[in-house]
Amino acid sequence: MTTWNLSGTERLVLLCNGDTCMSRGGDAVTVALRRALQAEGLDPQVHTARTRCLGRCDDGCTVVVQPDNVWYRTVTPDSAAQIVTEHLVANRPVAPLVSFRPAEEGGLMQVGGVTDGKIKPGLER
Ligand code: FES
Secondary structure, eight states, X not given: OOOOOOTTOOEEEEEEOSHHHHHTTHHHHHHHHHHHHHHTTOTTTEEEEEESOOXXXXXXXXXXXXXXXXXXXXXXXXXXXXXXXXXXXXXXXXXXGEEEEEOTTSSEEEOTTOOOOOOOTTOOO
């Protein structure tokens, strides 16, 4: 177990390491994104965490940047590095890879032609 001091953390990047994303290169995406963070000197400000399934398997590899609430789809090792340089360094989300982003009225807005997904039990209208 590791217990990091997170007092300088400004963002959290969730890297899906669920079964589907792992079958699509989730480990390589994780390593590439962490290397890019290190190369940019962002380790003190950006914490990363491998997760189990984030619930968007059709979009895998799935990566989420918080607190920005930007969800990325079909992330590869190359595009993981792009997320670091464009989103985390330059504060410009990588638009072609975004699947969900904050909506003005609250919640998330689905973008990029991603599949709707299933309604969670109990939330049917
Ligand atoms: S395994 Fe990654 S979103 Fe489901």
